[in-house]
Amino acid sequence: MTKVADMQFGLGLRHQHYQEIADQPGQVDWFEALSENYMVAGGRPLVWLDRIRRDYPMVLHGVSLSIGASDPLDLDYLAQLKALAARVEPRVVSDHLCFTGHAGINLHDLLPLPYTEEALAHVATRVARVQDFLGRRILLENVSSYVRYAESQLSEWEFLAALSERADCDILLDVNNIYVSAFNHEFDPRAYIAAIPPARVKQIHLAGHSHMGTHIIDTHDHPVIDDVWTLYAEALRRFGPVPTMIERDDDIPPYADLVAELERARRIAAATLMTPEKAA
Amino acid sequence: MNALVTLQAEFSAWMRGSADTLRARVLDTEKADRDTLLRVYRDAYALRLIEALTTDYPGLLAMAGPAEFDMMARAYIAAHPSRHPSVRWFGRDLADFLAVTPPFAGTPDAADMARFEWALGEAFDAADTEPLTFEQLAGAPPEAWATLRLSFVPALRRLSLSYQAPQAWQRRDTVPPGELDVSAEDGAVDWLIWRPAADGDAQFRSMAPDEAAALDAALGGAPFPEICAVLSAYADSAEAAAERAAGLLRAWLDAGVVDDAAWG
């Protein structure tokens, strides 16, 4: 079990910050690289990936595994992912609990699954095959969603908790996504957190979003909001010192701004976890 | 797995603009009706792919302006949905699409710009290799030259363009969107695109007809004497052709586009 003092804080690796990341080691503990961005033959992306990897631990985070799709698993994609993992030696490899395409067409979005027994059995089988192929356990992340299906029999948290046990996979818990989906689908985000098995949570995502009044869209183009920080503290109380990072994908601010935002995560973690009974 | 297949087929159809059978499966919420919520996905689908094209084709955007570019992009999205796990490859058929699809086929400068910009992107993240240097090749024994064949780096691209797309591309940020004009050439002009450094951008330059012919021969695996023979069609004498061949070879080596040489 990670000690609170060793808890690690990361950022998403974005090309806008390559130079500063390389020039200022030590401000961020680790980086999360988006796998697909580095599934190229050569050139600048891989030069920077290798260079930054020399100074920082990394994790790999994909968007195209499409673990819930009804199409066959894309073995070419998995082979590329495995090769990239051999190059980067990431601490963890993650993707999303969703489907991203159908019938050979990639829709390039994280689309929600129906939370049915049928889907659960299907995804569990595929996770096992992916883990066999990669030779490692993967993390699956809860996504933000905007629609809910009439046919769902389980809640999302029941589905995710059951999947992690049945498929023996780990969880990347995105606290902002819980917040977004809770608002959109009118459930209690704390009930979600309370249902997730703590031993499975190996990484936490934080991010900003766009509030449209009637619904929230997961845009990753703003700082993390106060309510999500509060929910993050709630998650830390249940899951302990899980490595945490901030995702920013649009309106990318200066590197120093993200480092400062990450400081807030460090402060909240310290305040939440460094209580006398937990500090041992 | 039938229910899951059907749902996913309906979701894909909804995203891509066909009939909305997905709607019956989706719930309204207290705050928002399902049509509003479903539109979040459909809108994001188009915007994400348009953004990918915007990144890959800034020159086309400067030519067309945002409104026309948007219209063009949506037509392309409908005709060529993404079939690759990475959005990096989504735009690869755009030049061919523009060349044959009305109304875009009526302005062939657009297809030339797309061809040029896609080649720049291909050169940008092609595989890294250690190019052959002049000093290395100078070490080849004299008898090697009779059978010497060149291979080229993966980042090399060679284009023939009927419009001055590369020249216009260099002006893409200096004119208001939609006002980038691309002049026609008198005939087709040959271009060489390559990436001088592993972590650098692609570079490009035009080639004289004799260089393009020599490069095509070399790319086709012709040995050095055959390249000299190709050049003799453009030169006054065999000596001049050999001299030109040596000069071109030096230029290719100095640019870093020759990957290796083999003989025997």
Ligand SMILES: [Fe+2]
């Ligand atoms: Fe996330």
